[in-house]
Amino acid sequence: MAYTLYPIRNIARITIEADSPLSISSGEKSPLTDAPVLRDVHRLPFIPGTSLAGVIRHALPSEELQQTLMGWQSPTGGEGSRLIISEAKILDSRGRAVDGIAPIEEDPLLEAYSTLPIRQHARIGHRGATEMRGKFDEEVVLKGTRFCFDMELISSAEEADSSDEALLRIIDTIDSDLFRIGGGSRKGFGKVRVVRALHRRLDLRQPEELSLYLAKSSCLSAEWEGFAPYTPREIEERESDRYLLTLRPVDFIFFGSGLGDCDADKRYVTEQQIVWEGDRATIVDAEQMILIPSSSVKGALSHRTAFHYNKQQGIAADNLPEGAVIEDYIGQKNGAVALLFGTAGEESGEGCSRGHVLFSDVLLKRPEAAEDHVFNHVRIDRFTGGAVSGALFSEKSVYAAEEEITMEITIDKHALESEDRDRVCGALSALESAMKDLCGGMLPLGGSVMKGNGRFYGSITKNGETIYEYDRA
Incomplete structure (x- = not known):
C-alpha cells in the first residue's frame, strides 16, 4: 500500500441558505449594472471557493489555527493549505445541486435567476442630498437561495481527532450569526445559515475506507453513501x-x-x-x-x-x-x-x-x-x-x-x-x-x-x- 503523510481525510458537504441577499460580484461591469453577479457556465450565480476560503480563514478564532489549517507563507518558508474547498453551486427547485457542464433541465426556480434584482444606492451627504459621484447600483442574489459545497481537511494519523473537531468547528462557525459571505456584509448582505451538513472521517490506510474515498465523485449533484448527518452546534461567539x-x-x-x-x-x-x-x-x-x-x-x-x-x-x-x-x-x-x-x-x-x-x-x-x-x-x-x-x-x-x-x-x-x-x-x-x-x-x-x-x-x-x-x- 502506498504511503501518504496525511492518511486521514475529513470530508463534509454543506448546504447553506441565504438569510439575506448575497452580493457575489464578478468584478466586471455591464450595461445594466455597475456590479453584476458572478455566474457559472449555465449563467447561474455561484460562490467561488476562494471567497469561501477567505471568509472561513478570517472567522477562525486564532492565527495559529489559521496557519495550521489553511497554510502560511514567509520569506523563509511556507506550507500549503490542508483545507480543500469546492465552489458553492446553486440548488434547483427540487433541492439538487446544479453542477457540471451538461445541459440542465428546465426549472422555474433556475429561470428566475436569469434576471436578478438590482439594488440602487446613493450616498447622502450631511445636507440630506446625494453627493457628487455617489450614485451606484449592484446586482444581488435572492434571499432564500441555497448553495452546496464540499470541504475536505487532510491530516496525519496523530492529528485525526483534532482535525475532525476543527472541521466540525468550521461548520458551526458558518452557521453563526457573525458569519457573512460576499460583499456588502456591513449593509445587510451575506448572512447565511446551514440547512444541511453531512460529514465523514476516513482513514485511507483501511482498504474499505480507501475504496469508499475513491468512489466519491467531485460532482456536487452526485450522492455518496459515506456521509452521515451532522447538526451544527451553537458556538461561543466573539463578544x-x-x-x-x-x-x-x-x-x-x-x-x-x-x-x-x-x-x-x-x-x-x-x-x-x-x-x-x-x-x-x-x-x-x-x-x-x-x-x-x-x-x-x-x-x-x-x-x-x-x-x-x-x-x-x-x-x-x-x-x-x-x-x-x-x-x-x-x-x-x-x-x-x-x-x-x-x-x-x-x-x-x-x-x-x-x-x-x-x-x-x-x-x-x-x-x-x-x-x-x-x-x-x-x-x-x-x-x-x-x-x-x-x-x-x-x-x-x-x-x-x-x-x-x-x-x-x-x-x-x-x-x-x-x-x-x-x-x-x-x-x-x-x-x-x-x-x-x-x-x-x-x-x-x-x-x-x-x-x-x-x-x-x-x-x-x-x-x-x-x-x-x-x-x-
Whole structure:
C-alpha cells in the first residue's frame, strides 16, 4: 500500500441558505449594472471557493489555527493549505445541486435567476442630498437561495481527532450569526445559515475506507453513501452586542426603487424571495413582499450617530474650533462613524477599514392591511402661483401603519478591543442615542421623509434586555 503523510481525510458537504441577499460580484461591469453577479457556465450565480476560503480563514478564532489549517507563507518558508474547498453551486427547485457542464433541465426556480434584482444606492451627504459621484447600483442574489459545497481537511494519523473537531468547528462557525459571505456584509448582505451538513472521517490506510474515498465523485449533484448527518452546534461567539429594534410605522413608508410603474413615476422597492418547504422551493412574487434595505437604515443611523458624538464633544456647526470646517466632523472623519461604520480610505487603499456594525435586510410579507397610495406632486411658480411646466410627478408609497417590523443590529465588540476605551464608549453611546431617535419617531427612514413618510416608533432590546420603549401617551 502506498504511503501518504496525511492518511486521514475529513470530508463534509454543506448546504447553506441565504438569510439575506448575497452580493457575489464578478468584478466586471455591464450595461445594466455597475456590479453584476458572478455566474457559472449555465449563467447561474455561484460562490467561488476562494471567497469561501477567505471568509472561513478570517472567522477562525486564532492565527495559529489559521496557519495550521489553511497554510502560511514567509520569506523563509511556507506550507500549503490542508483545507480543500469546492465552489458553492446553486440548488434547483427540487433541492439538487446544479453542477457540471451538461445541459440542465428546465426549472422555474433556475429561470428566475436569469434576471436578478438590482439594488440602487446613493450616498447622502450631511445636507440630506446625494453627493457628487455617489450614485451606484449592484446586482444581488435572492434571499432564500441555497448553495452546496464540499470541504475536505487532510491530516496525519496523530492529528485525526483534532482535525475532525476543527472541521466540525468550521461548520458551526458558518452557521453563526457573525458569519457573512460576499460583499456588502456591513449593509445587510451575506448572512447565511446551514440547512444541511453531512460529514465523514476516513482513514485511507483501511482498504474499505480507501475504496469508499475513491468512489466519491467531485460532482456536487452526485450522492455518496459515506456521509452521515451532522447538526451544527451553537458556538461561543466573539463578544458582541445584539440589538433588536421592534418598529411600527406611523403611516406611510417609501423606500424608493429608482423606477416607476404604470401608476406612478416613482414607487417603493419590492423584491422576490425563495421559500423552501423541505427540499422543494417556490418563488414568492415581488409584489407580495416589502423590502426595507439595510443600507438606508445604516446611512440614517450613521449621520445621526455623528450628530450625537459631536454633541458629546461640544461640537456644533456654529461653534467650531478656530480653523476647523464642518467637513472635519462628519462622515468618515467623525470619530464615531469611522470607528463603528468604517472608512473608505485613500484611492491607494491606505487608511481603509471595514465597519463593526452588522445589519440584515428586512424583507417582510406584505400585510393584508397594507395599501398602496399614489401622491401627486407639482411645483408651483412662486411668482404666478401656477404650476411649473413639466414639474408634475407622482410617488407610490405603502400605508403600513401599526405593522410590526423587526430589525436586528449586531456590534462586533471583539474587533473594538484594541481601540481607545473612552472613544469606544462614546461612539456606542452615540449609536444608542441614534437608535432611540429612530424608535421615538425623530429619525425617519427612506425617501420623501420631509413629506411625512418613514416615521416609526417602537422599542429597543439589547442582549435580551429592553433598554428603550417609546411611550405614545
